[in-house]
Amino acid sequence: MVDIPYDRTTDIPPAEVPDVELYHPKSWWTHYVFSQDAKIIAIQYSLTASAIGLVALVLSWLMRLQLGFPGTFSFIDANQYLQFITMHGMIMVIYLLTALFLGGFGNYLIPLMVGARDMVFPYVNMLSYWVYLLAVLVLASTFFVPGGPTGAGWTLYPPQAILSGTPGQDWGIVLMLASLILFIIGFTMGGLNYVVTVLQARTRGMTLMRLPLTVWGIFTATIMALLAFPALFVGSVMLLLDRLLGTSFFMPSLVEMGQLSKYGGGSPLLFQHLFWFFGHPEVYIVALPAFGIVSDLISTHARKNIFGYRMMVWAIVAIGALSFVVWAHHMYVSGMYPYFGYFFATTTLIIAIPTAIKVYNWVLTLWRGDIHLTVPMLFALGFIITFVNGGLTGLFLGNVVVDVPLSDTMFVVAHFHMVMGVAPIMVVLGAIYHWYPKVTGRMLNSLLGKFHFWVTFLGAYLIFFPMHYLGLLGVPRRYFELGDTAFIPSSAHSLNAFITVVALTVGFAQMVFLFNLVWSLFEGEPSGGNPWRATSLEWQTPETPPGHGNWGKELPIVYRWAYDYSVPGAAEDFIPQNQPPTTRAVQGAAS
Amino acid sequence: MVVALILLLVAIGSVLFHVYSPWWWTPIATNWTYIDHTINITFWITGFVFVAVIAFMAYCVFRFHHRDGRRADYNPENKRLEWWLSVGTGIGVAAMLAPGLIVWHQFVTVPADATEIEVMGQQWQWSFRLPGKDGRLGTSDVRNISPENPLGINRDDPHGQDDVVIENGDLHLPIGRPVKVLLRSVDVLHDFYVPEFRAKMDMVPGMVTYFWIRPIRTGTFDVLCAELCGAAHYQMRAKVIVDEESDYHAWLEQQKTFAELTGRSAVVRATYQSGGK
Numbered sequence: 001m002v003d004i005p006y007d008r009t010t011d012i013p014p015a016e017v018p019d020v021e022l023y024h025p026k027s028w029w030t031h032y033v034f035s036q037d038a039k040i041i042a043i044q045y046s047l048t049a050s051a052i053g054l055v056a057l058v059l060s061w062l063m064r065l066q067l068g069f070p071g072t073f074s075f076i077d078a079n080q081y082l083q084f085i086t087m088h089g090m091i092m093v094i095y096l097l098t099a100l101f102l103g104g105f106g107n108y109l110i111p112l113m114v115g116a117r118d119m120v121f122p123y124v125n126m127l128s129y130w131v132y133l134l135a136v137l138v139l140a141s142t143f144f145v146p147g148g149p150t151g152a153g154w155t156l157y158p159p160q161a162i163l164s165g166t167p168g169q170d171w172g173i174v175l176m177l178a179s180l181i182l183f184i185i186g187f188t189m190g191g192l193n194y195v196v197t198v199l200q201a202r203t204r205g206m207t208l209m210r211l212p213l214t215v216w217g218i219f220t221a222t223i224m225a226l227l228a229f230p231a232l233f234v235g236s237v238m239l240l241l242d243r244l245l246g247t248s249f250f251m252p253s254l255v256e257m258g259q260l261s262k263y264g265g266g267s268p269l270l271f272q273h274l275f276w277f278f279g280h281p282e283v284y285i286v287a288l289p290a291f292g293i294v295s296d297l298i299s300t301h302a303r304k305n306i307f308g309y310r311m312m313v314w315a316i317v318a319i320g321a322l323s324f325v326v327w328a329h330h331m332y333v334s335g336m337y338p339y340f341g342y343f344f345a346t347t348t349l350i351i352a353i354p355t356a357i358k359v360y361n362w363v364l365t366l367w368r369g370d371i372h373l374t375v376p377m378l379f380a381l382g383f384i385i386t387f388v389n390g391g392l393t394g395l396f397l398g399n400v401v402v403d404v405p406l407s408d409t410m411f412v413v414a415h416f417h418m419v420m421g422v423a424p425i426m427v428v429l430g431a432i433y434h435w436y437p438k439v440t441g442r443m444l445n446s447l448l449g450k451f452h453f454w455v456t457f458l459g460a461y462l463i464f465f466p467m468h469y470l471g472l473l474g475v476p477r478r479y480f481e482l483g484d485t486a487f488i489p490s491s492a493h494s495l496n497a498f499i500t501v502v503a504l505t506v507g508f509a510q511m512v513f514l515f516n517l518v519w520s521l522f523e524g525e526p527s528g529g530n531p532w533r534a535t536s537l538e539w540q541t542p543e544t545p546p547g548h549g550n551w552g553k554e555l556p557i558v559y560r561w562a563y564d565y566s567v568p569g570a571a572e573d574f575i576p577q578n579q580p581p582t583t584r585a586v587q588g589a590a591s
Numbered sequence: 592m593v594v595a596l597i598l599l600l601v602a603i604g605s606v607l608f609h610v611y612s613p614w615w616w617t618p619i620a621t622n623w624t625y626i627d628h629t630i631n632i633t634f635w636i637t638g639f640v641f642v643a644v645i646a647f648m649a650y651c652v653f654r655f656h657h658r659d660g661r662r663a664d665y666n667p668e669n670k671r672l673e674w675w676l677s678v679g680t681g682i683g684v685a686a687m688l689a690p691g692l693i694v695w696h697q698f699v700t701v702p703a704d705a706t707e708i709e710v711m712g713q714q715w716q717w718s719f720r721l722p723g724k725d726g727r728l729g730t731s732d733v734r735n736i737s738p739e740n741p742l743g744i745n746r747d748d749p750h751g752q753d754d755v756v757i758e759n760g761d762l763h764l765p766i767g768r769p770v771k772v773l774l775r776s777v778d779v780l781h782d783f784y785v786p787e788f789r790a791k792m793d794m795v796p797g798m799v800t801y802f803w804i805r806p807i808r809t810g811t812f813d814v815l816c817a818e819l820c821g822a823a824h825y826q827m828r829a830k831v832i833v834d835e836e837s838d839y840h841a842w843l844e845q846q847k848t849f850a851e852l853t854g855r856s857a858v859v860r861a862t863y864q865s866g867g868k
Contacts, residue, residue: 079822153819159796160779165714165821252797253733255713255777260734268780268795302655304663308673333782335774335793335800338699342692349688356640356680357673363644364672366651368664373594373656381594381648385601388644392637395684399691401698402629405616405789408782408817458597465605469614474786476817479825485813487617487786495614566663573662 020117020201022549034130036122037548038107041129043439045103048129052136053096059088061507068500070481078480079167082151085478086168087142089154090176093282094183095136097424101289102187102225103132105431106194106218108439112538113215115203115556115578117549119193128193131186138179145171153478155279158250158271162243164257174243177236184229184236194222203537205558209313210577212536212562213306216313217292220320221285227324228281235274242266272334276327283420284323288316290427291358294380296562297430298362300534301377302369303573305563308361315354322351332403341400348398352391359388370566370573374532375449379430382457383423389461390419393468408478411471414464422460429456429513436517437531441544442524448516452509459506463499470495535574536562595653602645606638620787620812620833622769622805625694627789633687640683698790701803705769708762711742712774712781712794714820715827716759718742723753723848733777733796743777744849752850755843761830762814765839769805784817785831793818806833 025031035041063084066076076084107125111118119125142149150168152161160166161173168176198211198219211219238249242263250271251263299306306312328336328344362384371377393415397403406412429452436444471477474487482488530539542552556578564575619627655661707728709720720742722728729751735743741758744751764770774783776794784791787810790802816827834842 078825082819082822082824151822157780157819160819160821163779163821165779167822254779254796255733255736260736267797269798302663303657305665305667307666308668310668311673333792335795335798341695341699345691345695346688349684352684353677353680357677359644360673360676363648363651366648366655368666369651369655370661370663371652371656373652378594381598381652384648385598385645388641389605392641395637395687396630396633399629399633399687401626401691401695402633404698404791405623405626405630405786407791408784458601461601466608466612466614469608469612472616473614474617476784476815478819481825483825483828485815486811487813489613491613563667566665568665 019555022117023122024548034126036118036126038111038119038122038125039439039546041125042104042107044129045099045107045132048133048136049096049099049104052091052140053100055140056088056091056096057507057510059084059091061504063088064500064503066480068497079151080148081480082153082478083149083167083172086151086154086156087139087149091139092421093154093286094180095139097286097420097428098187098225098282099132100428101286101424102194102218102222103129103190105214105289105293106222107190108435109214109538110194110197110218111201112438112541112546112550113212113536113562114198114201115206115537115551115558116197116201117551117555120197120201121193124189125193128186128190131182131189135179135182135186138175138182142168142172142175142179145175147171150176155272155275156239157275158239158242158268159252159254159263162239162251163254163261174240177240177243180236181233181240184233187225187229191222191226194218195226203555203558206537206577209310210558210561212292213295213309213312213316214289214292214536216316217288217290217295220316221288224281224288224320224323225285228278228285230278231274232278235271235278238274239271269331269334269336272331272336273328276330277324279330280327281320281323283416284319286420286424288320290383290424291316293431294383294427295358295362295365296536297376297380297427297434298365299563299565300434300532301374301380302366302371303565304365304369305561305565306361307364307367308357309561309563311357312361315357318354319351319358322347322354326351326398329398329400329403332400333407345398345400349395352395352398355391359384359391374433375444375446375453376430376434376532378450378453378457379426379433382453383426383430386418386426386457386461387423389465390415390417390423394419405474406471408476409471410475410477411468413477414467414471417467418464422464425460426457429453432517434532435538436520437527437544438538438541439545440521440524441527442520443527443531444520444524445516448512452513452516455509455512456506459502459509462502463506466495467499533572533574535564535576537577540576540578592653592656594656595649598645598649598652602642602649606642609634609638617786618808619789620785620806620808620810621789622807623698623789625690625697629687629690629694632690636683636687698802701771701801702769705771705803707771707773708764709742709773709775710762710783710794712776712783712816712820712827713741714778715816715823717762717783717814717827717829718759719757719762720744721755721757721843721846722750723755725750725753728773729754729849731775736777739853740849742849746853752848754849755846756849756852757846759829761832763832763834763839763842764806765836766806766809766833767836769803771801771803774800774802779820780818781816781820781827782818784815785812786815787812788831791817809833809835 147170150172241247248263248266251266253264326348329348529544558577566573711718727750729748730745731743774794776796781794792802812831814829
């Protein structure tokens, strides 16, 4: 093992990292509102994302009420149902998960974990949040405009998205596209910041191969987002032009409400390619930060180094790269040239290999560990199960011919909720329990946390696991009601009612979590600076919560990788990254 | 250990649910049993991996959870193990991909003797067109659409005159004969979806898409739209009836051709014979 770079604890690269002049806020406004401190911006991002996420959660309850008990709730009609599914999907994928992982966790953790005082461009970082907030407000405003929000489905496929016959065709779709454009502008400002900070502002000794996997996940996801979002950006601009100026980028000759429309010559499939060129990397933009964070949760709470660190890093990079050549697996039945199917099925199934490696390494990290079943660890275990489940059903949908009967059914809904809904949310929740003490200086109540975990995990599994079988049966997605359909037995309707009841229960458990967040802020047990006895730099700050500039007078110096847990011969079962090697009891015991 | 037990029960419960679930695919009505076989292969392989990973995890939680004095191993990596796992995964992936690609090849290779028929979607109904005695469908264009020509068939194309047009009705197909289903839309995306056929494909305005099937059993099947197409997406229904050959012909005799529907059959034929002058 002598050739393993992270084990050479005496080697500190000679590069000096110059300390930086920080911007110091002068008033309450610039301190807490128009703040340039990444930690405040992170909290602003997280609260905004959670607020709009709660809206999406309520929308999911309304959808489930309609699906479970069709005809019972007269205040939900077919148009509203489509508006609910559209806004639910769009908010959850982009305005909640993307913003929370990158804007929230990215902003808070990157500077602290790499040993920087702040993001390298604090002013741009601040702008990034305010543009994001504007995007969220524009999105939320569509609930109040004439005609309501768009009901085109979160994929916004033209021609349907901009024609009459789809709810929200007047204002909803225009504001939706405007909001997406704003979001991408805001994200680009933040994203450039994260990438440059990781590359340029790491403290002395923090080589790339000593970064915690959380940083690797967020870093790679941000690069991907910077490459993928432009496709959505141009797609949105072109669709907006089609809608407002009557261009025909995506619009062939067609009949609208019985009349030949003014459009002609465009291609609906072009939009789908642009959308999914963004949309598939987007899955990993959400997944990679989750992969990174969960690796650190498992390692810390199992008191064991992450197994196969270098393989984990390369798997993240490989997944990130491969995810740009699989997008058309969302389009197997779109009517694209059918021979594309061979290529995209092959690339899609290849991506399963680095993904599987990550799963193996998570469970192998548990092997011979010292597993503390804390709330973050429980959520990490819940993540592994839901992610393995959702990842494996992805092998059905990625394998072109198997996708044919299953596409556009509830099988797809169950799959993507399991793999990019439940699984990343498990990580988000685990991460909040994990880092809440650093952010606030207090612990979350673990009894409430365990209740929250079990109801959320088991409930979410009961919602989405049986749903796959409705899809196998052939139940289509995006249906306001199933009506009288010969192949759907009445037992399927009972299952739908059951799923609705469980979904409402899981929703209730989130209220317990919100209560815990607020209650612990005032009444939680004081945590101290490093309650989990973790190695990475964010736990070694002189103050908790970390002050402006993070590190007090001097930047930390890093001597080792982030995973020196249970090192043989060491007195404690963890050695912080900034602990000099002289204090290590037995040199080279691991080799 | 309660946690380990619950994790294990999730795996066991999932398998039991799979075995005893009353919700399973509909009895197949076309030649695409290979698709069902490929799904079954995928279920076996993924099911094995799912149970193995969770059982291993549950064992770790049971065996290595924290007790006083317990200390974890220090074990950064194990290249041999990592490579073996990668290779094993690669083999599993290949075992699913290979049959998938073979069946996909059949799916996109239409037999030469397949009859071409047309399904047209519009908000929110289905129409169908079958070739007449010449065995060919006439050309069509969305710009030809009018109340008396809902499918937009080209009036000057002689192949179109004898096409059988079924507007907003049900489709009949003869058993045992391969059919290439051409798919068109006049307005937005739709998707011609009959669960018992297994095949489906989007219908895209401005394009003609297709799939092919060979019906293997008679019966009446629901047609649903599987691509979101606006407010009444869920109500866009029709039926496909697979008939014995004789029943099919009896039905076909009663259908109207394009020329009969437009009442222009004599005029068009005369124009055609005079070379369009």
